[in-house]
Amino acid sequence: MKKFVIKSTFYLLGLLFLAYGLSLMGLYTLKRSQFFKPSFLVNAFKPGEQFKLAVFGSSRGLASLDTKLIADELEGLSANFSMDYTALPTAKLMLEHFYAQGYRAEFIVISVDLPDRDTSKTVISENDYRFLPFRNESYVQNYYSRYDEGLVKPLAASGSFPFFGFGYYNMELLGPTLISSIKPDYRYQFDELGNFEYPDYLGMDEKPEPRNFQTALTNPILKEIQELTIRNSSKLIIYIAPYLRDEINLLESCPYTVINHSRLINKPNYFSDYIHVVNSGKKIATKAFIEELKKLE
């Protein structure tokens, strides 16, 4: 019995040691790459870079604003750090990540979606694992501890045991690790300024019945974002990207500077679905955004 327990413990510790080493290597490779947005944010720009404008949000922020067009129209560097399959808490995390690298921006654009207008769910978003290489940063630790779910909380546990997170998200991380080890500059579906686009051929044919919502944007995370931008001398702009179906009307009590383009585009061929514009829609949305921004300057 004693021999069994000793041998089992020996092999278990050996296994944990190997798993620890391999996952550290994997996460280090990803940390040095540009594969996912959090690593791209760190490695694609010079330390302490001054941005004219930086966009944060979900796939809607990603699909609607073209920072190349913005950079052409406005002087200065603009980049899109929005990440698909995420919610407002992730946008705040990315913003913390942005400031933590010593970057500064004149304008911080937070793209807000309908589900996040007044509250946000306290659940982990699908692509939050992409912050795993930065799991030891205090803001990432706090985020994972607050939002991660389950008995083990694999992302939160990754601070001490990185193989929990790496193992849980293995199918999402193995391929990128392999690619990043060969080609560290490879970016996953976005350009050198973080832009992604849906091609025009995905445009829809039918227009749905419209829906109407009223809000004062009372989500407390927006308040936290506002405080963060004030501390870092940035001007906060809340951006509501175009919807095919939904109209969002802002109440007067809304305390933020908002560019509300929820009803900017009505034709279905500019949308790949009810919430994402295709490339031609993106151009319209970005031009309108630039016009509004010029008024704010």
Next chain:
Amino acid sequence: MLFNSIEFAIFLPIVFALYWLFNKYHRVQLWILLLASYLFYGWWDWRFLGLIALSSFIDFFIGIGLGQTDDPKRRKLLLGASLVANLGLLGFFKYFNFFTEAFVDAFSLFGMSLEKSRLDIILPVGISFYTFQTLSYTFDVYKKQLTPTKDVLAFLGFVSFFPQLVAGPIERASHLLGQFYTPRKFNYSLAVSGVRLIVWGLFKKVVIADNAAILVDEIFTNYQDQNSLSLILGSVLFALQIYGDFSGYSDIAIGLSRMFGFDLMMNFRFPYLAQNINDFWKRWHISLSTWFRDYVYIPLGGSRGSIAFSVRNVMIIFLVSGFWHGANWNFLAWGAIHGLMYVPFFINKAHQNLHQDSFWLKLPRIFLTFSVVCLAWVFFRADSLGQALDYLGHIWSNEGAGNFIFSQTKRTIIFAVVAFFSLFMLGTEAFFENKQKSEVLLPSKYLLILALSIIFFGAFKNHESFIYFQF
């Protein structure tokens, strides 16, 4: 509680430590096992603990009754009572809705319309397994092949033994019950072989079955949009999923039992290396097929008659076996397909001397058998008979344009992982079969690699229950 869960990872070391701490107190060990087994089972739904206790007590007292009388009428009455009670419970929980609907449908054929009423019945996990296990005890006592036990603690432990409680192997009292009577000493070699089997079983479940499940579920849900290649791969992946899932469970169950000093019967012997369907059924879910052989096929007359008589009995066994899996016509179709494929080999006794041929002669036969098995699995996996036929129709017509696997990088990676590790699994099995072994027991250094592959390739995010729990 699932074997591949955190709860079980906490439960097992505690029970293991407590159990061997009292290795000089046999009765205490039995109590620990019984309480652990009831906790393990009650973790799903504590209300069903009463059911398993009821089933156990019925057969325990019927066994005592059978031991006290030689009167054939009274013995038949007691056997009948056990059958009514056990099959009644099984019938109510598993087959009530099926028979109600079939009854109403039959009336509608004669122009009469009856209202279909379904009961919202939750199927108790593993009911088909422990019901068959207790029944086998009563059959054996009835046939006087087994002395009825008077040790209620041992009997309750035998019925509810947690490693094999919910998905087998379906043990015979003649093999397992006796092991509960005798004190156990910790056996290092047995425990180590148990750990090896557990790691191998976990690998098959978490790396192969659960990853394959991600692809299979989507392909079967959206089969109408898929092209032939995607549908063929869907059926092959399901074959790998169900094997990894079920044989993985069995390996873990046998391995766990060895850690507690028990020996369970083999349930799988490398079935995808079978060279015909007859050979396949000597390797797949052995505990169930031998149960049907001993308690249904032989009492029906077995092969003691004309060929037509034997073939009839074979077909009955396959249909009953299909129906055992679930109250659905597609399971019956699955059983019928296997029965029809089995009969020609059964008549020709073609399974004999297959293993003396060279590997290259075996390979086409293995491939052909695997293809037939994959085809039949479509009926097993589909939600209905109609869907299964439609799925096969779409393979033939190639109407769909989509290919779920190759349309996204992540899915292609999952497919590559399943394909690579499945080939590794089958290759390892072929290696052990060549060495005339019936189980895979890898040396420690390979186990370490296997455990690493579980961590880095396992589908933890797609945490699936075991398929056979629903039966």
